[in-house]
Amino acid sequence: xxxxxxxxxxxxxxxxxxxxxxxxxxxxxxxxxxxxxxxxxxxxxxxxxxxxxxxxxxxxxxxxxxxxxxxxxxxxxxxxxxxxxxxxxxxxxxxxxxxxxxxxxxxxxxxxxxxxxxxxxxxxxxxxxxxxxxxxxxxxxxxxxxxxxxxxxxxxxxxxxxxxxxxxxxxxxxxxxxxxxxxxxxxxxxxxxxxxxxx
Amino acid sequence: xxxxxxxxxxxxxxxxxxxxxxxxxxxxxxxxxxxxxxxxxxxxxxxxxxxxxxxxxxxxxxxxxxxxxxxxxxxxxxxxxxxxxxxxxxxxxxxxxxxxxxxxxxxxxxxxxxxxxxxxxxxxxxxxxxxxxxxxxxxxxxxxxxxxxxxxxxxxxxxxxxxxxxxxxxxxxxxxxxxxxxxxxxxxxxxxxxxxxxx
Amino acid sequence: xxxxxxxxxxxxxxxxxxxxxxxxxxxxxxxxxxxxxxxxxxxxxxxxxxxxxxxxxxxxxxxxxxxxxxxxxxxxxxxxxxxxxxxxxxxxxxxxxxxxxxxxxxxxxxxxxxxxxxxxxxxxxxxxxxxxxxxxxxxxxxxxxxxxxxxxxxxxxxxxxxxxxxxxxxxxxxxxxxxxxxxxxxxxxxxxxxxxxxx
Amino acid sequence: xxxxxxxxxxxxxxxxxxxxxxxxxxxxxxxxxxxxxxxxxxxxxxxxxxxxxxxxxxxxxxxxxxxxxxxxxxxxxxxxxxxxxxxxxxxxxxxxxxxxxxxxxxxxxxxxxxxxxxxxxxxxxxxxxxxxxxxxxxxxxxxxxxxxxxxxxxxxxxxxxxxxxxxxxxxxxxxxxxxxxxxxxxxxxxxxxxxxxxx
DNA sequence: CATGAATGAGTCTTCATTCAT
DNA sequence: TATGAATGAAGACTCATTCAT
Numbered sequence: 001x002x003x004x005x006x007x008x009x010x011x012x013x014x015x016x017x018x019x020x021x022x023x024x025x026x027x028x029x030x031x032x033x034x035x036x037x038x039x040x041x042x043x044x045x046x047x048x049x050x051x052x053x054x055x056x057x058x059x060x061x062x063x064x065x066x067x068x069x070x071x072x073x074x075x076x077x078x079x080x081x082x083x084x085x086x087x088x089x090x091x092x093x094x095x096x097x098x099x100x101x102x103x104x105x106x107x108x109x110x111x112x113x114x115x116x117x118x119x120x121x122x123x124x125x126x127x128x129x130x131x132x133x134x135x136x137x138x139x140x141x142x143x144x145x146x147x148x149x150x151x152x153x154x155x156x157x158x159x160x161x162x163x164x165x166x167x168x169x170x171x172x173x174x175x176x177x178x179x180x181x182x183x184x185x186x187x188x189x190x191x192x193x194x195x196x197x198x199x
Numbered sequence: 200x201x202x203x204x205x206x207x208x209x210x211x212x213x214x215x216x217x218x219x220x221x222x223x224x225x226x227x228x229x230x231x232x233x234x235x236x237x238x239x240x241x242x243x244x245x246x247x248x249x250x251x252x253x254x255x256x257x258x259x260x261x262x263x264x265x266x267x268x269x270x271x272x273x274x275x276x277x278x279x280x281x282x283x284x285x286x287x288x289x290x291x292x293x294x295x296x297x298x299x300x301x302x303x304x305x306x307x308x309x310x311x312x313x314x315x316x317x318x319x320x321x322x323x324x325x326x327x328x329x330x331x332x333x334x335x336x337x338x339x340x341x342x343x344x345x346x347x348x349x350x351x352x353x354x355x356x357x358x359x360x361x362x363x364x365x366x367x368x369x370x371x372x373x374x375x376x377x378x379x380x381x382x383x384x385x386x387x388x389x390x391x392x393x394x395x396x397x398x
Numbered sequence: 399x400x401x402x403x404x405x406x407x408x409x410x411x412x413x414x415x416x417x418x419x420x421x422x423x424x425x426x427x428x429x430x431x432x433x434x435x436x437x438x439x440x441x442x443x444x445x446x447x448x449x450x451x452x453x454x455x456x457x458x459x460x461x462x463x464x465x466x467x468x469x470x471x472x473x474x475x476x477x478x479x480x481x482x483x484x485x486x487x488x489x490x491x492x493x494x495x496x497x498x499x500x501x502x503x504x505x506x507x508x509x510x511x512x513x514x515x516x517x518x519x520x521x522x523x524x525x526x527x528x529x530x531x532x533x534x535x536x537x538x539x540x541x542x543x544x545x546x547x548x549x550x551x552x553x554x555x556x557x558x559x560x561x562x563x564x565x566x567x568x569x570x571x572x573x574x575x576x577x578x579x580x581x582x583x584x585x586x587x588x589x590x591x592x593x594x595x596x597x
Numbered sequence: 598x599x600x601x602x603x604x605x606x607x608x609x610x611x612x613x614x615x616x617x618x619x620x621x622x623x624x625x626x627x628x629x630x631x632x633x634x635x636x637x638x639x640x641x642x643x644x645x646x647x648x649x650x651x652x653x654x655x656x657x658x659x660x661x662x663x664x665x666x667x668x669x670x671x672x673x674x675x676x677x678x679x680x681x682x683x684x685x686x687x688x689x690x691x692x693x694x695x696x697x698x699x700x701x702x703x704x705x706x707x708x709x710x711x712x713x714x715x716x717x718x719x720x721x722x723x724x725x726x727x728x729x730x731x732x733x734x735x736x737x738x739x740x741x742x743x744x745x746x747x748x749x750x751x752x753x754x755x756x757x758x759x760x761x762x763x764x765x766x767x768x769x770x771x772x773x774x775x776x777x778x779x780x781x782x783x784x785x786x787x788x789x790x791x792x793x794x795x796x
Numbered sequence: 797c798a799t800g801a802a803t804g805a806g807t808c809t810t811c812a813t814t815c816a817t
Numbered sequence: 818t819a820t821g822a823a824t825g826a827a828g829a830c831t832c833a834t835t836c837a838t
Binding site: 438439440 | 797798799800801
């Protein structure tokens with residue numbers, strides 16, 4: 001019995017996860033989840049008190065971790081010598097780990113959370129990244145227009161780039177390699193960018 | 200009469216456009232459109248047979264143009280000397296023009312079409328871009344893993360980058376400047392990328 | 399075992415009583431009762447076959463007592479000399495005792511029974527009181543309109559007045575004092591009333 | 598058509614009013630209203646945007662009037678000579694008029710509004726009446742316990758007494774007569790009360 | 797005895813669409 | 818053409834109750 005309950009609970013979570021990943025939170029109905037889990041709609045509510053509850057049970061832990069990463073990002077002492085390689089190395093390490101460990105949960109939060117209270121997480125992350133880049137620009141006396149657009153673009157592009165590898169069902173190794181590659185790609189564009197503008 | 204009719208048709212389209220851009224297709228109801236257009240809900244159906252119809256009338260033409268651009272993209276003779284500057288110059292020209300001319304329609308198709316039969320257009324576009332890049336890679340004997348990811352990433356990044364400037368209500372000049380800037384950014388990352396890998 | 403069972407039975411009844419008093423019968427769910435009693439919802443049905451059953455077990459005895467009082471009330475020999483002081487003295491005595499002894503059960507029946515088959519008890523009681531007063535009126539040759547309204551009003555007013563003191567968590571003494579006070583209040587209005595009309 | 602619409606609107610309001618009066622707001626479902634009005638449940642929402650909306654359309658105007666009466670009640674200058682006859686004469690006049698004119702709406706607000714934002718109106722009214730009586734007590738140096746109970750009781754009793762006549766389907770004349778009678782009844786009980794306590 | 801599992805009927809509300817006039 | 822009227826299917830959620838273990 002205890003076992004059964006757990007089985008169904010897991011079945012619900014798996015069904016919901018699959019559906020959320022496929023259709024997003026809003027376009028996934030309790031009916032769909034119930035049908036996929038092979039139980040009645042009302043029985044769902046014996047396991048989770050609301051649709052959002054299911055979503056949170058799937059993403060809670062990762063959401064906290066994301067917030068932690070964000071906090072670290074903002075802590076980064078900006079006074080020290082500019083070393084993107086180092087910075088991005090740390091970033092890439094930390095990020096790759098979390099991305100690989102929590103692939104689906106990450107996607108839930110970043111791509112499928114419209115309608116939940118996590119729906120702005122990606123935008124917030126991008127915003128903070130952008131702030132970070134703008135600060136870098138300023139420190140290097142670079143001024144392209146208001147810097148706003150380029151920093152936002154790089155932030156978005158990086159963010160989406162980090163998510164892209166986990167959107168496909170590939171091996172951890174494949175993900176790791178590609179993330180590293182894309183970071184390198186950005187470093188190049190970025191560095192060149194500084195050179196061009198400064199010189 | 201005929202004139203009046205046309206006025207209403209236009210009013211409907213304008214109202215719908217504004218609402219679709221604000222809320223997306225799915226989250227815009229016929230009620231909202233009717234109210235904004237100042238006519239009755241049922242009268243909408245004298246002008247358009249369904250909600251999707253309104254969306255199509257707003258995006259048809261641009262959608263065709265996009266398809267055309269896509270076709271040209273794929274026609275591009277791959278035999279000639281590799282010249283991304285040239286290629287991207289053409290691309291940037293052509294694209295900037297269409298982006299500026301059809302700002303809102305572009306956004307409708309790319310950002311607000313979930314729920315319509317155009318909802319995959321952006322992904323298709325990205326896919327074709329990716330194909331294109333992969334071909335380039337091949338022609339230059341570059342092989343990074345399966346080339347799949349980097350080409351996909353660059354395609355996505357470029358796509359989103361091109362859309363980003365028109366998401367804000369800025370001057371044509373601002374849009375043009377930023378698109379050029381971001382293309383340059385990519386050329387840098389791109390070129391360097393080849394160099395690194397080749398050398 | 400038997401002891402345990404009894405403990406749970408009591409726990410259920412106490413929990414239900416508290417909840418019924420707070421929210422009324424309809425707005426109290428089996429879930430709430432189970433949670434408050436610390437047992438499973440389905441186990442409730444091993445003790446009581448339905449929600450109404452719980453309510454009945456809480457109010458049965460008092461309901462019977464009320465019916466008895468009502469019977470006595472109607473038995474009251476109408477032939478003897480009209481002595482409301484005496485009558486009400488008996489009434490007040492009898493009533494105060496039952497009100498104090500069965501405070502909560504009384505409130506359950508009178509204030510919280512909507513949705514159960516006792517929901518009309520208060521109205522019935524008032525109706526009988528009214529009948530009684532009408533009889534008195536008749537016996538004293540008083541005729542105010544059809545006597546209907548005033549007798550009903552006095553009945554209602556008395557009823558509510560008797561319930562009001564026990565609605566608050568005060569001492570028995572406080573209840574007793576206030577019930578006496580309100581009966582006196584009514585005797586005054588009542589007596590004067592007769593005087594006015596007769597003279 | 599315009600006529601039809603109005604007919605149905607009226608039909609809905611009448612059906613809803615009858616059901617609200619019979620079962621109260623909470624226990625009346627949109628299904629019941631629709632069925633009674635002879636239309637589909639969803640069609641209700643073309644006329645009223647929510648269940649509460651229907652209730653408000655039925656009670657809005659009267660609710661405002663009640664608030665006005667309440668305001669006047671509080672304005673009453675307490676310094677002048679104690680003249681309950683005069684005070685209650687005004688009260689009875691004003692009240693009788695509103696009670697007769699808006700019988701059903703009054704009952705909706707006072708008896709059937711649980712679940713709406715008007716659900717506390719009766720209690721508020723009683724509370725203000727109570728405050729008023731307590732003030733009177735104080736001015737006449739009467740102190741029965743804390744005066745709280747008796748003033749509350751008289752307030753409640755009066756309130757319920759005023760409502761009682763309109764709870765039945767009788768003539769205006771019948772209502773008027775009975776309200777006057779009950780006020781007289783209270784004056785007697787009240788006056789005597791003062792006398793007893795003071796002397 | 798106890799409970800986890802299950803459900804069907806019900807709650808209010810939304811919405812794209814149809815139809816008669 | 819224009820619109821008021823109408824609706825069925827769907828949305829999330831609640832609840833008293835049943836049943837197998």
